[in-house]
Amino acid sequence: MAIDPTKKDYDNDGVPGSANDLQMAEQDTNKDGAVSPKEKAAAKKKADAPKDTTSVTKYADGQPTETTSVTPGQTATKVYKTAADFGVSGDFLVAYPEMVDFIREAIDQGWLEAEFNQKLQETQFGIDRTGAQEAFDIAIKGPQSEDMLKLIADKTAIISKQAMAAGINLSPEELNKYATEAVRSATSDTDIINFLASSYTAPVAGQANQSTTGGGQAASIYSGISEAAASYGLVMTDDAIQTKVRDGLAQGAGWQTWLEGQKVLFKQQAKMLYPTVANQLDNFTVTELVDPYINSASQLLGINKTNMNAMDPMWNGALNGPNGPLSADEWVRVLKTDPKFGYDRTTNARTNAATLGDELLATFGMA
16 A cells, blocks of 8 residues: 555654655655665665756846856756746745845846855845745745745644643644744744743733643643742742743753752752751751741641741741751740740630639639
8 A cells, every 4th residue: 555645754753744754755665654774875876866968058138148068967057047947936026026126137147046045145135034034935925835834834733742742822823923933944943942931921820821821841840840949948939930930941851850950959049048957958848847846836826737838937937046946945935935926815825824823823822
């Protein structure tokens, strides 16, 4: 059964029928769905074979001025005497009327490809574009437009897959826009990843965001950074976290290794903020070290533990006592005597005061 090259993924890039697949399909002479080393060598030999002898005529002012013979082993030079010879269509000239005089001059003076391309760089059209962008803008308006549209479709599939993996939801219009510019500027897949990373913005709670969603790698990086920072008692703004997410997305497939490196960084930062427990942070997080103090305060002050944040200096301050982390007795003494904790207004304080009063009365025989 014959292989349909438009449905075969020869290069295993996840996009069957890409331009590269079609090229490889021509090398697959036995049509078994794979290009063997022998078939690849045969294709190279054919491409390197000498071309037939051809007469080449150069024109000036529409008249032939020079005819040369191309011998075997040389590539025949194309004769440029119409706009179409330069790959330029009428649609292109309608879209860029400022190029009409340039093309007319190229025809009248019989420029060949190298001269045409060199002088094109000197026009405003060329100054405003890279070489890849020039070629695309000319081709998309000419006979090669279908080839360009196929490349855009292939690139759309690639960007869509990368965006989905990253957790960035792009609309069809955005996908087409980015894919078109990627083909137009000959953007590499690495550059596309960096672009998607730079365009990431985490959705704001309760608000719709048309460009992004909280899924995929972005969500994993966002939660990983947030949780790691909190566990080491570090306060990070949302903007700072989003910057970290963009940095992580730019790592591509290596984002998990990068995230582990960020956790090591957070640990080093925590050692500077909590020098009295620096050694313990090699084995525990700040959250784990603060937890016993929070438990004690929760019980003594009657505060729900879920409302107590380890990043709050009220609680993690117990780690930075004058002689190191506070002992259990020292911590209880601080909770009872420091007005900011409001111990005197708690049920425990009133109960203890009432008990103490009863004991005093009993002592003096007044109970």
